[in-house]
Amino acid sequence: MKNNKTTREADRCLTCKNARCSGGCPISTAIPQIIELYRNGDLDKAGEILFENNPLSLICSMVCPHEDNCMGNCILGIKGEPVDFPSIEKEISTKYLNENVFSQETKLDDRIAVIGSGPSGVTLAFILAKKGYKVTIFEKHSKLGGVLRYGIPEFRLPKDILDTIEKRLVELGVKIRYNDLIGPVNNVEKLLEDGYSAVFIGTGVWNPKPLRIKGETFGHVHYAINYLKSPESFDLGEKVAVIGAGNVAMDAARTAKRLGADKVTVLYRKGIKDMKATKTEIREAEEDGVQFSLYTTPKEIVDEGIIVTQTKLVVDIDNNEKLRNIDDSQTFLQYDSIIIAVSQNPANNIVSNTQENIETNKSGLVLIDAAGHTTKNGIFASGDIVTGARTVVEAVVSTKKVAAAIEEYILNLKK
Structure with missing residues (x-):
């Protein structure tokens, strides 16, 4: 059942053909299409589109700087109040995440190691696990979420959302190793030796x-x-x-x-x-x-x-x-x-415990090429560990590109 407030907001939308709101969204959410589906009562399809475009759609609906992105670019906001799309997105994405059972498209033999379960790590895990890869997340804390859990207050982002995300990842076959800090005991070389085809660093900035x-x-x-x-x-x-x-x-x-x-x-x-x-x-x-x-x-x-x-x-x-x-x-x-x-600045536990250097800049941020590949073969990175502290949606945008690069890298390994 749709919410009365969000229904009113959806009815206010002009569904512009050249929607400024979508253009102002870092991840180019198809806002007019989503609102039209919402009006027609097709919340399942709307939720699927949102999730496929942004696996952290629900979280972004709550913590994004909307005044700079979708709402800040709504044409109705020029002379009045912009359409409250985040509330619509939250309703749709909550329903989709809570009611759908996730499954893999196929089963692949390639293993992917994901270091860190913040926005970048979770995004990469969702994308590659859904496609059939064997994904293992290494998380130094006792619960999933990284900065989402340990850096954003409960009143802004309820932690039960992260618990639901964990359930969906497990449904996709993702393995999670908690209280496991990569570097001091097992380093990235060990992960590659054990047969991981690629390693992704998404550890954020905690210092x-x-x-x-x-x-x-x-x-x-x-x-x-x-x-x-x-x-x-x-x-x-x-x-x-x-x-x-x-x-x-x-x-x-x-x-x-x-x-x-x-x-x-x-x-x-x-x-x-x-x-x-x-x-x-x-x-x-x-x-x-x-x-x-x-x-x-x-x-x-x-x-x-x-x-x-x-x-x-x-x-x-x-x-x-x-x-x-x-x-x-x-x-x-x-x-x-x-x-x-x-x-904040990044910790150096991964870099300092790698035999062949993963190059960083003077601030300790990991250097990558356009595809997200670090200076060590098979090791990729994105998110705050590369850019410094940024928004959740920016981390998702960059990680989607890296996920595609990892797939291409693994395919080239087999040639």
Whole structure:
């Protein structure tokens, strides 16, 4: 049975022939076609199309930056409210994922090793397992999902969705090895020796990027990526500062507020318009009671809080904006806990334990060619481990291309 709200939204859609919404979607979702099928009550066909195009369609309907993608390009949004396609996509994809039994198209002898069960790993596993490959996922945590489970709060992405995804992968014959960190014991050479035709690295970026200021190692200081793994484990106190301006910072701030912190303040060295977080994330953080201290730069962390300097944007003679510290503006702000959320870097457990180097850039991100092949034969990669922290849908887009490249690589091995 269709939802009344989503039905109204579907009826508002103009089903444009040259749909700007589809053009604005990184994975080119056929939005007018999906909405037309929805109107006609053919949710099963709509769900199939969505899943075949994007195995993480349900997740993307909940965590994508829609204001920049589909909704941000809806023609109705020029003078009014854009069509809420994410709600339609969520309803369709929920039904499809919950009610369909997945099966392999055929049975193949080739084995694929997938390191990491985040967006890239799950996407690759779905695509190749469905085609008949023997897929094994190696996950360092005790549950599937990677950043989807350990980096996105429950209120944004319910974890039972990931449990359903795991069931569907198992239906496709995917084997999952939990608490298994590739590198220290078994490395990629061992995987190839054991007969895996190809190895895919989709481990994401889990090492927090430090501020490099004095006091950062004190006991009341935490990194957002660590906090979000198990926020219930932390006793942050009543007053919490979150340093950062991206979606991870908003997630950490909103989580701290929802778990009982009386005052949560986001500190950022520039203004609202410069924040990397989406407008929706910022608005929802404000609705949750999160406060913002803008043009505030951390200088030193002390036992009782943080010392900051006020900043301002100035325009130079070439009309370029530059950030400057305001003289004599240093001040002390009292907080019980400090959460640092200024980006993440990749871990090097795979690269450092590989005999023949997998080349990386200076930030530790894995270097690949246009097909997703690393500098080591048979080893592929995509997602955040290649690009740095990006959106879920961007990871899916790049991984679909790599899945095709892996198939081609395996076929060439047999010639």
